[in-house]
Protein backbone atom coordinates (compact mmCIF):
# COMPACT_ATOMS: atom_id res chain seq x y z
CA UNK A 1 0.00 0.00 0.00
CA UNK A 2 2.79 2.41 0.84
CA UNK A 3 4.57 1.68 -2.43
CA UNK A 4 4.37 5.37 -3.26
CA UNK A 5 7.31 6.66 -5.22
CA UNK A 6 6.41 10.25 -6.03
CA UNK A 7 4.13 12.91 -4.52
CA UNK A 8 3.52 16.43 -5.82
CA UNK A 9 0.87 19.16 -5.64
CA UNK A 10 -1.09 20.93 -8.35
CA UNK A 11 -4.00 23.38 -8.68
CA UNK A 12 -7.52 22.02 -8.22
CA UNK A 13 -9.25 21.54 -11.61
CA UNK A 14 -12.61 23.33 -11.76
CA UNK A 15 -14.35 20.12 -12.75
CA UNK A 16 -13.18 18.09 -9.73
CA UNK A 17 -15.93 15.54 -8.96
CA UNK A 18 -14.91 15.52 -5.29
CA UNK A 19 -14.26 19.08 -4.08
CA UNK A 20 -15.79 22.39 -5.14
CA UNK A 21 -14.51 25.54 -3.42
CA UNK A 22 -16.66 28.69 -3.28
CA UNK A 23 -17.46 31.70 -1.07
CA UNK A 24 -20.73 32.34 0.77
CA UNK A 25 -21.75 35.89 1.70
CA UNK A 26 -24.22 36.79 4.46
CA UNK A 27 -25.33 39.69 6.64
CA UNK A 28 -25.31 38.99 10.39
CA UNK A 29 -26.25 41.64 12.92
CA UNK A 30 -26.13 44.18 10.09
CA UNK A 31 -22.54 43.27 9.22
CA UNK A 32 -21.70 41.73 5.87
CA UNK A 33 -19.52 38.67 6.27
CA UNK A 34 -18.23 35.89 4.07
CA UNK A 35 -17.04 32.33 4.51
CA UNK A 36 -14.97 30.17 2.21
CA UNK A 37 -16.53 26.76 1.72
CA UNK A 38 -15.89 23.39 0.16
CA UNK A 39 -18.69 21.34 -1.33
CA UNK A 40 -17.87 17.67 -0.79
CA UNK A 41 -19.93 14.49 -0.85
CA UNK A 42 -21.96 13.35 2.14
CA UNK A 43 -20.91 9.94 3.41
CA UNK A 44 -21.66 6.82 5.41
CA UNK A 45 -19.43 5.01 7.92
CA UNK A 46 -20.01 1.62 9.52
CA UNK A 47 -18.88 0.27 12.90
CA UNK A 48 -18.34 -3.39 12.03
CA UNK A 49 -18.06 -6.03 14.74
CA UNK A 50 -17.22 -9.63 13.87
CA UNK A 51 -18.88 -11.63 16.62
CA UNK A 52 -17.23 -14.92 15.58
CA UNK A 53 -13.80 -13.44 16.23
CA UNK A 54 -14.84 -10.73 18.71
CA UNK A 55 -12.93 -8.29 16.55
CA UNK A 56 -13.72 -4.80 15.26
CA UNK A 57 -13.19 -4.59 11.52
CA UNK A 58 -11.49 -1.41 10.31
CA UNK A 59 -9.72 -0.33 7.15
CA UNK A 60 -6.20 0.95 6.65
CA UNK A 61 -5.35 3.17 3.72
CA UNK A 62 -3.03 5.92 2.51
CA UNK A 63 -4.80 9.27 2.79
CA UNK A 64 -3.25 12.11 0.75
CA UNK A 65 -4.98 14.73 2.93
CA UNK A 66 -3.49 13.21 6.07
CA UNK A 67 -0.01 12.97 4.52
CA UNK A 68 -0.27 16.65 3.64
CA UNK A 69 -1.74 17.54 7.04
CA UNK A 70 0.97 15.78 9.04
CA UNK A 71 3.73 17.61 7.15
CA UNK A 72 1.93 20.97 7.20
CA UNK A 73 1.45 20.70 10.98
CA UNK A 74 5.10 19.84 11.48
CA UNK A 75 6.76 22.19 8.98
CA UNK A 76 4.15 24.94 8.73
CA UNK A 77 3.77 24.24 5.02
CA UNK A 78 4.24 21.71 2.25
CA UNK A 79 6.63 22.79 -0.50
CA UNK A 80 7.63 19.49 -1.94
CA UNK A 81 7.33 15.96 -0.68
CA UNK A 82 10.57 14.60 0.70
CA UNK A 83 9.76 10.89 0.82
CA UNK A 84 12.90 10.10 2.80
CA UNK A 85 12.21 12.60 5.58
CA UNK A 86 8.45 12.01 5.42
CA UNK A 87 7.70 8.42 4.33
CA UNK A 88 4.19 7.74 2.97
CA UNK A 89 3.44 5.64 6.06
CA UNK A 90 2.83 8.87 8.02
CA UNK A 91 -0.27 9.34 5.86
CA UNK A 92 -1.78 5.94 6.57
CA UNK A 93 -4.95 5.88 8.65
CA UNK A 94 -7.06 3.34 10.48
CA UNK A 95 -10.73 4.11 9.87
CA UNK A 96 -14.22 2.76 9.88
CA UNK A 97 -15.39 1.20 6.64
CA UNK A 98 -16.87 4.25 4.86
CA UNK A 99 -17.96 5.62 1.54
CA UNK A 100 -19.22 8.71 -0.20
CA UNK A 101 -22.87 9.13 -1.16
CA UNK A 102 -22.42 9.61 -4.88
CA UNK A 103 -25.11 7.42 -6.36
CA UNK A 104 -28.88 7.23 -6.26
CA UNK A 105 -29.22 4.42 -3.74
CA UNK A 106 -30.47 4.61 -0.16
CA UNK A 107 -27.78 5.49 2.38
CA UNK A 108 -28.22 2.07 3.97
CA UNK A 109 -27.67 0.41 0.56
CA UNK A 110 -24.48 2.42 0.12
CA UNK A 111 -23.33 1.26 3.56
CA UNK A 112 -24.08 -2.34 2.54
CA UNK A 113 -22.09 -1.94 -0.67
CA UNK A 114 -19.08 -0.41 1.12
CA UNK A 115 -19.02 -3.27 3.65
CA UNK A 116 -18.87 -5.71 0.77
CA UNK A 117 -16.37 -3.82 -1.39
CA UNK A 118 -13.99 -2.71 1.34
CA UNK A 119 -14.29 -5.49 3.93
CA UNK A 120 -15.77 -8.43 2.02
CA UNK A 121 -18.86 -8.92 4.24
CA UNK A 122 -22.14 -9.55 2.41
CA UNK A 123 -25.09 -8.74 4.67
CA UNK A 124 -28.69 -7.67 3.97
CA UNK A 125 -29.55 -4.03 4.71
CA UNK A 126 -31.99 -5.15 7.42
CA UNK A 127 -29.01 -6.06 9.58
CA UNK A 128 -27.50 -2.57 9.35
CA UNK A 129 -28.56 -0.39 12.27
CA UNK A 130 -28.39 3.41 12.09
CA UNK A 131 -26.41 4.86 14.98
CA UNK A 132 -26.31 8.63 14.44
CA UNK A 133 -26.08 11.39 11.90
CA UNK A 134 -23.73 14.37 12.24
CA UNK A 135 -21.92 17.09 10.31
CA UNK A 136 -18.20 17.07 9.77
CA UNK A 137 -15.95 19.91 8.63
CA UNK A 138 -18.24 22.52 10.21
CA UNK A 139 -15.73 25.23 9.29
CA UNK A 140 -15.27 24.14 5.71
CA UNK A 141 -17.81 21.71 4.25
CA UNK A 142 -20.59 20.96 6.77
CA UNK A 143 -20.90 17.56 5.09
CA UNK A 144 -23.33 15.04 6.53
CA UNK A 145 -22.24 11.58 7.61
CA UNK A 146 -24.52 8.80 8.79
CA UNK A 147 -22.95 6.19 11.05
CA UNK A 148 -24.22 2.62 11.08
CA UNK A 149 -23.52 -0.47 13.16
CA UNK A 150 -23.46 -4.01 11.88
CA UNK A 151 -22.59 -7.29 13.55
CA UNK A 152 -21.11 -9.82 11.15
CA UNK A 153 -19.85 -13.38 11.45
CA UNK A 154 -17.26 -15.34 9.51
CA UNK A 155 -20.18 -16.90 7.61
CA UNK A 156 -20.97 -13.47 6.09
CA UNK A 157 -17.50 -13.19 4.56
CA UNK A 158 -17.78 -13.33 0.76
CA UNK A 159 -14.20 -12.33 -0.09
CA UNK A 160 -11.17 -10.55 1.34
CA UNK A 161 -12.34 -7.00 0.64
CA UNK A 162 -9.80 -4.38 -0.37
CA UNK A 163 -11.91 -1.94 -2.37
CA UNK A 164 -12.81 -1.64 -6.04
CA UNK A 165 -11.05 -0.26 -9.13
CA UNK A 166 -7.67 1.10 -8.07
CA UNK A 167 -8.54 1.49 -4.38
CA UNK A 168 -5.89 0.03 -2.07
CA UNK A 169 -7.55 -0.78 1.22
CA UNK A 170 -6.34 -3.23 3.84
CA UNK A 171 -8.86 -4.85 6.15
CA UNK A 172 -7.66 -4.77 9.76
CA UNK A 173 -9.20 -6.70 12.64
CA UNK A 174 -8.67 -5.16 16.05
CA UNK A 175 -9.16 -6.92 19.35
CA UNK A 176 -11.32 -5.09 21.87
CA UNK A 177 -8.19 -4.20 23.86
CA UNK A 178 -6.47 -2.78 20.78
CA UNK A 179 -9.54 -0.74 19.83
CA UNK A 180 -9.86 0.54 23.39
CA UNK A 181 -6.28 1.76 23.36
CA UNK A 182 -7.11 3.94 20.34
CA UNK A 183 -9.65 5.94 22.35
CA UNK A 184 -7.92 6.06 25.70
CA UNK A 185 -6.71 9.31 27.21
CA UNK A 186 -3.47 10.45 25.64
CA UNK A 187 -3.94 8.39 22.47
CA UNK A 188 -2.43 9.94 19.36
CA UNK A 189 -3.27 8.44 16.00
CA UNK A 190 -4.18 9.30 12.43
CA UNK A 191 -7.78 8.14 12.71
CA UNK A 192 -10.62 10.53 11.86
CA UNK A 193 -13.06 11.68 14.59
CA UNK A 194 -15.80 9.51 13.07
CA UNK A 195 -13.74 6.38 13.73
CA UNK A 196 -12.82 7.38 17.26
CA UNK A 197 -16.42 8.35 18.01
CA UNK A 198 -17.68 5.09 16.50
CA UNK A 199 -15.36 3.07 18.72
CA UNK A 200 -16.40 5.05 21.80
CA UNK A 201 -20.06 4.53 20.88
CA UNK A 202 -19.36 0.80 20.52
CA UNK A 203 -17.74 0.56 23.95
CA UNK A 204 -20.59 2.55 25.52
CA UNK A 205 -23.40 0.61 23.85
CA UNK A 206 -22.44 -2.71 22.29
CA UNK A 207 -19.18 -4.15 23.58
CA UNK A 208 -19.38 -7.36 25.63
CA UNK A 209 -19.50 -6.36 29.31
CA UNK A 210 -16.04 -7.84 29.89
CA UNK A 211 -14.44 -5.34 27.45
Ligand SMILES: O=c1ccn([C@@H]2O[C@H](COP(=O)(O)OP(=O)(O)O[C@H]3O[C@H](CO)[C@@H](O)[C@H](O)[C@H]3O)[C@@H](O)[C@H]2O)c(=O)[nH]1
Pocket residue numbers: 018041042043044045095096098099100167192194195
Ligand atom coordinates in the same frame (compact mmCIF):
# COMPACT_ATOMS: atom_id res chain seq x y z
O1 LIG B 1 -9.88 13.45 -4.78
C1 LIG B 1 -10.33 12.31 -4.75
C2 LIG B 1 -11.26 11.88 -3.79
C3 LIG B 1 -11.75 10.59 -3.86
N1 LIG B 1 -11.33 9.76 -4.81
C4 LIG B 1 -11.87 8.40 -4.90
O2 LIG B 1 -13.21 8.45 -4.42
C5 LIG B 1 -13.52 7.33 -3.66
C6 LIG B 1 -13.97 7.74 -2.29
O3 LIG B 1 -13.88 6.67 -1.44
P1 LIG B 1 -15.02 6.23 -0.47
O4 LIG B 1 -14.57 4.93 0.14
O5 LIG B 1 -16.34 6.29 -1.16
O6 LIG B 1 -15.05 7.37 0.66
P2 LIG B 1 -13.93 7.66 1.69
O7 LIG B 1 -12.71 8.14 0.98
O8 LIG B 1 -13.74 6.47 2.57
O9 LIG B 1 -14.41 8.88 2.58
C7 LIG B 1 -15.54 8.91 3.46
O10 LIG B 1 -15.26 8.40 4.75
C8 LIG B 1 -14.30 9.13 5.52
C9 LIG B 1 -14.14 8.41 6.85
O11 LIG B 1 -15.31 8.47 7.61
C10 LIG B 1 -14.73 10.58 5.72
O12 LIG B 1 -13.70 11.29 6.41
C11 LIG B 1 -14.95 11.20 4.35
O13 LIG B 1 -15.42 12.54 4.52
C12 LIG B 1 -15.98 10.38 3.57
O14 LIG B 1 -16.19 10.92 2.27
C13 LIG B 1 -12.26 6.48 -3.64
O15 LIG B 1 -12.39 5.49 -4.60
C14 LIG B 1 -11.14 7.40 -4.04
O16 LIG B 1 -10.15 6.74 -4.74
C15 LIG B 1 -10.42 10.14 -5.72
O17 LIG B 1 -10.03 9.36 -6.58
N2 LIG B 1 -9.93 11.42 -5.68
